[in-house]
Amino acid sequence: MKTIITTALLTFLTVMSYAQTADQIINECQEALGGKNWDKINGMKMSTVIEQGGMQMPMEIVSMRDGRTYSKITIQGMEIIQGAFDGEVVWSTNFMTQKPEKAETDDLENTKRAAKEFPNPLANYKELGYTATLEGQEDVDGVKCHKIKLDKKTHLVEGKEVPNIEYHFIDTDSKALIMTEMEIPSGEMKGMMMQTKFSDYQEVDGVMMPFSNSYGIKGEESQSITFQKIEMNPPVDAEIFKYKGE
């Protein structure tokens, strides 16, 4: 009988959990991902070797709390920087000329607006003025998740301010962030939903990091990257973020 009551109570608590608010769920998620331990972290470096079609390409992604970031891929000894932001300029290496080029104004503005989303947009969403709404529960890859709609006000698309909405899917059980989803705002795939799924969570310096990220259009095949190493507060050369084109 005791077992039954325990089970019953658990069931009851599960039922009660439906009444949770978006804010509570986000807090639980952030807590599960490391909570206060994130305060000690000012940057992270994720590195791996991508193997594609037989080619091996070392890759690293660095993200700093102050918004600076870059991704670097090395091919045949040549280093190609993509999506770098030095606080002032968003830039990438042009593959043809191997020279840095600035991203268009929309990207710069949107990157600046998102610069304080460290380690993720949910972490400090209130301070950033974002609004979170619980939109019910959905299954993601067989995991029952809370669906959180995060209204990030607007972003620039083709020069116009348009709503900037993201959906975050949080495991109802473990509270881990399982997926984010957003609409592709322009181009041939405009209107389709881009999904990023997270797995292989492991602890690094007191916080949980998804070592594997998978990217794809909703309902279509996806591409995954698994990081071999994630370092917190890594030593980084400030010069690498800087745009040196002009």
Next chain:
Amino acid sequence: MKSILITIAALAMTLPFIAQNEAFMASDYAGDLRARHIGPALMSGRISDIEGHPTNSQIIWVGTAGGGVWKSGDGGLTFIPVFDEYCQSIGAVALDPADPDNNVWVGTGEVWTRNSVSIGDGIYNSKDGGKSWKNMGLEKTDRISSIKIHPKNSSVIYVGALGALWGNSPHRGVYKTVDGGKSWEKILFVNETTGCSELIMDPQNPDILYAAFWEFRRTAYSFSSGGTNSGLYKSTDGGKTWAKIHNGFPEGKFGRIAVAVAPSNGNILYSVIEAENDKQKGLYRSDDAGKSWKFMNGDFGLVVRPFYFSRITIDPKNPDIVVKAGLFGSLSRDGGKSFGSLGSMHADIHDIWFDPNDSQKMFVATDGGVYRSMNMGSTLQMVECLPVSQFYHVSVDNRDPYYVYGGLQDNNSWFGPSSSPGGVEARDWELVGQGDGFRVYPHPTKPQIVYSEMQGAETVWRYDTETRQIKVVKPFAADGDPKLRFNWNAAMTTSLHQPDRLYIGSQFLHLSNDMGNTWTKISPDLTTNDKTKQNQADSGGLSADNSGAENHCTIFTIAESPKNEKTIWIGTDDGLVQLTTDGGKTWANVTANIIGLPANTWCYHIEASRFNESTAYAIFDGHTRNDYNPYIYKTTDFGKTWTSIATPEIKTFVRSFQEDITNPDLLFAGSEMGLYISLNGGKNWSKFTNKMPAVAIHYLEMHPKTHDLIAATHGRGIIILDNADLLSEMKPELLQKQVHFFKSEPTIMSEKTSFGGTSTEHQFVGSNPSDNAQIIYFLPKRHTFGKMTMELFDAKGNYVTKLEPGKQKGINVVEWGFSTRSPKSAKGKTLSGASLFSPRAEAGKYKVRLTKGSDVFEHEFEIQYDPKSPFTLSERQTQQKVTRQLYDSSEDLAYLVYQIDTYDEAVEAYTKTHPKAGKHIGLLNSKLDNLRDQLVVTKGDNYVGQGEPKLREKLGDIFSTIGSYYGAPSTSQLSTVQTLTSELERRKTEFDKIKTVEIKKFEADLNKEKLPAVNIKSKEEFLKPE
């Protein structure tokens, strides 16, 4: 508290019971198993409604007859589907004038009520511009014709519900919500046979509404439009009260009425009336908001087929510019006095939408897709990315890749490949019939011969696709026989046993053993031959409509047993199942043995089992009797007894069925709203939704070699579930395993290469199946925490590459494209892509190692050379040997360049600290630079500014050229290999000389100064993978 605990305890006790009895459903674990769409879109399909954004012309919404809802964000150049999870038959799409970016309503159930029209399941709302949807009720209305949203209060919505087509229903009329769809009030109801075919709202005063009501009915054998209950109503108080506005309308009964109000002037209305008297049919105009009407025009283009074309659109700015849907579409620029045709496009126009900001821009909904015009319909261009084709049937051949054959609603008969270089494109499809297309079959052994038919078997063709000879092979009534009755979608099939045999069903079964030249009737009339169901000449109601679409008491399905050619099953549209086991000498009507089946329910399909001659499945579709239940029956004793295997898990009626080829318990059922799969012989069914929209599936076929499931959808073209047979391994026991690898047949490494496709960016291209090796495994639950990696090894245990494993619950598919590790290539100023070429793996056994946390799982699979390859093993071995040689040369070169670079860097560093270093240092520096210049490109960029190719680039080119071919290298290529490898040897010797002289001196300098020696990695260390 006690009572709560008891309730909870009771609930908790039921949970294990549910869990134990819960069936293992394919849909819960489908994971990476997803269908692929091959279209086509070149003829597209029927479009039912077009709606545009009121201020942003970039946003256009399209509702289709059977292919869901599509949205364009680029002014109609491209569209994406946004409603795949829901009913695909669309009546109306509406955008909230106050929030058109986000608040969108979709009413399901097409209202262009042809015989093949589908059904709806209510009204849906999206609050986020189509990203997500919620059903907001009105589920039983069947067909929603109109949705009007109050421009200043988004919670107030009026809905016109046409309602059931095939029976009486109280669920029709005008509905209103004042709470955004939470509750609905029926505010105008006429009777159970008369529905609201059009509801419009005054552009200035949202309390003024006009509602057209239509008395109509279809049966499987008749159509009736019109009656005393049809009429046009007006309300001026938001739907509280309504009054008929017929002043100036003709006397007598009305059929379908189209009505529109000018957006620029609420007093001007147009109406097209299907009247009792032919002379009074036509366009009427009111200039006083419906108080009075004046007859304007009775042109054919206005009055043709009212059930199909009752839509009027008025220019947003000029009330005298009026467009009427119709066979070709009619446009008036003088307020309806005279009309001209719209420009050339597919016939059968159902809706027109003007860009409110520029009336010259017009979008038109046709039976053959969406057309756009920049000059108000004078000339038009088809939208080529809408694969909403409506197949009635599909068959396949044995080519590799196999081709699919089928006919389309109002869009001819076709065949096309199941895969094609660059994807399945419009150009890949070949036309093999005219009119409406239905069943198309390839000759079983003569691939150039194709049989096709048009509606009601008006013509049956035998087409030689090589000689381009078309022969009509339709059977005719023999002397003394009655008129042959063929269904609109006439039964026809080839034989599994006799290649030249062809069957066609009228009320009799006809057999030809010479490809249609000679026909023998091998049955009596197998139908009920109910004369009351054979009055099609009187069909149509107020407008005669005897197109053949209502032909009845006909054979609809013919199933020859795969086990015995003399056993043939027949199903008729009037509900009979007949069986012969002696090749047609005698027939047994076994219908009465089917317990629980309502009489005269259309037998849509019979599947004769591949496993047992006495076993068959009979599928009945009752929707033309207003019965939407699924009926699937199985017999194992030649029809003496039948068991129902349809469960309540199937939510609507079923037309098609497929028994798996290797596993009799694996069954597929095509419903009006999607595909259902049973893993246990029909005890349970689950809906498969991975890239399978909730579309009507009219026919299912399984390819005998590939075991692909091929669905003829009536709204989304051909959809293929590759290797559906895989589901055979899905069993509840898998849930007890940590990982289960599916068995795999050896993968053939296809040697077909091509230069790709030719489609442009805005054309639909169907996806190809994977031609990679697939490692398929099952996880009982998603992997979220801890490491999970996958590595690939060859038969000798050598590491080949790492692969990214899937983590989801259920089926995960990891692809390997046979690439092995690229050589480590030399560093240069620019990239040399060819140097990074990855040699193709050799045929043989391979092993993947899946590491999940601390557990390791291994799975072996095999890859084989293409047996159709023109190359011998010895040619392959030569190619592989030379490729390996070039691989090694590339790495030799990489190591050489690495050494040069390392010494050069050391020299440069030394020079910086020793500006007065001896001449030998300068000489070393220049010798290293000169040597490097011969080995790799040292200047320029990766495009047209690139430097002259050097040894790295030349070696890379020949390496990738020889490596990517399947046969032996050419003499010229071998000679180039010789030249380049000799050069490499010379350069290595050159470097050795530098080492023995200049580098030696440099190292002596370092040694003398007690500086660290230059650290050169060993070759083995250098080549070690990253």
